[in-house]
Amino acid sequence: MSPNGEQVLAQLDAYRAHDAPTHGGRVLSYVYDSGLAELDALAGEAAARVQAVNGLDPTTFPSVALMQADLVTFAREVLRGGPATSGAVTSGGTESIMLAVLAARERWRETHPGDPRTPRVVAPTTAHAAFHKAAHYLGLDVVPVPVDPATGTLPAHRLAQHLGEATALAVASAPAYPHGVLDPVTGIAAAAAERGIPCHVDACVGGFVLPWWEGAEPWDLSVPGVTSISADLHKFGYAPKGASVLLVTDPALDRARYYALTDWPGYPVVNPTVLGSRSAMSLAAAWAVVTHLGTQGYADLTAGVARATAEVREVVDGIAGLRVVGEPTGPLLAVGTDPGVPAHQQVDPHAWAQAVAARGFVLQGQPALTQQDGTALPRTTHLTLTPASLGVLLELTEALVAGADDVRGRAAPRTDDGAGAAEVPDPVALARAAREGGELDLPAVLALVEALPREQSARLLVDFLAAFTAPPTGQG
Ligand SMILES: *Cc1c(COP(=O)(O)O)cnc(C)c1O
Numbered sequence: 001m002s003p004n005g006e007q008v009l010a011q012l013d014a015y016r017a018h019d020a021p022t023h024g025g026r027v028l029s030y031v032y033d034s035g036l037a038e039l040d041a042l043a044g045e046a047a048a049r050v051q052a053v054n055g056l057d058p059t060t061f062p063s064v065a066l067m068q069a070d071l072v073t074f075a076r077e078v079l080r081g082g083p084a085t086s087g088a089v090t091s092g093g094t095e096s097i098m099l100a101v102l103a104a105r106e107r108w109r110e111t112h113p114g115d116p117r118t119p120r121v122v123a124p125t126t127a128h129a130a131f132h133k134a135a136h137y138l139g140l141d142v143v144p145v146p147v148d149p150a151t152g153t154l155p156a157h158r159l160a161q162h163l164g165e166a167t168a169l170a171v172a173s174a175p176a177y178p179h180g181v182l183d184p185v186t187g188i189a190a191a192a193a194e195r196g197i198p199c200h201v202d203a204c205v206g207g208f209v210l211p212w213w214e215g216a217e218p219w220d221l222s223v224p225g226v227t228s229i230s231a232d233l234h235k236f237g238y239a240p241k242g243a244s245v246l247l248v249t250d251p252a253l254d255r256a257r258y259y260a261l262t263d264w265p266g267y268p269v270v271n272p273t274v275l276g277s278r279s280a281m282s283l284a285a286a287w288a289v290v291t292h293l294g295t296q297g298y299a300d301l302t303a304g305v306a307r308a309t310a311e312v313r314e315v316v317d318g319i320a321g322l323r324v325v326g327e328p329t330g331p332l333l334a335v336g337t338d339p340g341v342p343a344h345q346q347v348d349p350h351a352w353a354q355a356v357a358a359r360g361f362v363l364q365g366q367p368a369l370t371q372q373d374g375t376a377l378p379r380t381t382h383l384t385l386t387p388a389s390l391g392v393l394l395e396l397t398e399a400l401v402a403g404a405d406d407v408r409g410r411a412a413p414r415t416d417d418g419a420g421a422a423e424v425p426d427p428v429a430l431a432r433a434a435r436e437g438g439e440l441d442l443p444a445v446l447a448l449v450e451a452l453p454r455e456q457s458a459r460l461l462v463d464f465l466a467a468f469t470a471p472p473t474g475q476g
Contacts, residue, residue: 025388029364033388034238046288047281055278067287075245078211080222087247093204094130096230096246099257100200101134104169106256123171146371152179152326156187174203174219180332189225198227207231212302233286242282308389315397319404321347334380344409349381350443355403367449431467
């Protein structure tokens with residue numbers, strides 16, 4: 001006999017027991033907890049009411065069009081677009097970026113008929129992986145422009161040097177995910193505009209927190225030359241996962257993200273985003289959250305996030321052997337080893353993250369990266385603060401300090417013995433061990449990513465995830 005509803009849900013609860021906590025500020029990436037229980041309940045209720053709706057066709061289900069219009073209107077107001085600014089609600093930052101890249105590619109093809117070159121996306125090396133993924137899917141090349149390892153960003157003229165006839169899109173981040181540092185949007189957008197190139201501002205993480213952040217340099221749609229912007233509702237919009245906004249200032253450019261087809265024998269197809277049939281649940285949840293919070297709600301939540309960020313920043317600045325990379329704008333920080341202190345006082349950021357994890361807080365390790373000009377971005381550990389951080393601030397800062405004490409002076413984990421020979425583990429064995437409840441040795445994995453050629457480490461990740469998510473083989 002198949003399990004009844006109660007038994008099914010009990011099984012789901014058992015599965016969920018393996019998950020990291022989504023609430024309470026103990027995971028400093030992935031989740032953006034407003035700390036407001038009523039907001040979660042409202043989102044869930046709104047999602048349930050549209051559970052059976054198909055977002056494929058807003059003429060059959062006009063609620064979809066109405067909720068989208070409300071969200072685009074709200075985003076256009078806080079991101080300071082003009083009356084001609086239009087846009088879409090997508091499933092997330094990756095999809096928003098993919099559509100911005102698609103529109104830019106279509107525009108480039110239109111303005112460069114017969115040009116045999118591959119169109120390019122020119123972006124600082126800190127630009128999100130989603131641009132590489134979009135370029136991979138859509139047949140463009142990414143030109144990664146090195147940033148200054150000390151600041152995590154670059155002067156606009158350095159990016160401008162790479163803008164040319166083959167450039168379909170220039171990118172600036174507000175802020176970039178790895179270090180939380182704002183790119184010089186004004187300079188990059190001006191340089192792009194001068195050459196007739198669209199400029200996308202990736203505000204996926206910053207879009208619903210920077211509007212209320214004090215002291216941010218100009219970064220939004222009011223900056224001349226910015227042609228599109230992405231802002232994730234499922235990050236600092238505090239909506240459940242599955243919602244982001246793409247705004248485009250030029251209606252013709254915005255049309256270029258659509259796909260329409262009339263030469264097949266089925267229904268006339270017109271899709272504004274990547275999916276066909278799609279759930280309206282995340283749209284309704286995001287709509288409810290945004291409508292309930294309004295600009296004042298976001299301003300209040302941001303004030304709390306800013307307080308938590310300032311406090312954590314001050315504590316990290318006071319930890320011997322660690323330092324915050326660059327000058328972050330917003331609630332994201334990258335913490336690296338302070339090279340200015342003797343080796344016995346230095347703290348490896350990945351060993352630190354592991355020690356802090358043992359004290360109940362999950363930070364995110366980021367590998368070192370050698371850029372195209374040979375300069376190296378150091379390995380760091382990433383922290384994103386949220387409103388929920390406020391509730392655990394004392395515990396968190398104590399864990400950050402004590403975790404550093406645990407590992408200060410300890411040599412960084414290396415799989416590279418210095419002669420370039422990396423010990424490569426079997427990804428399937430790693431996956432099996434992790435699935436059986438063993439701890440994944442993240443510092444070792446990150447050290448491996450640093451040591452191996454990129455192609456090889458990427459393949460390793462694929463083999464690992466495929467094995468981690470595969471159905472059990474039954475062979476134990
Ligand atoms: C999260 C993020 C993205 C990608 O968004 P997803 O919602 O994870 O697809 C893109 N850019 C930045 C700066 C981000 O923080």
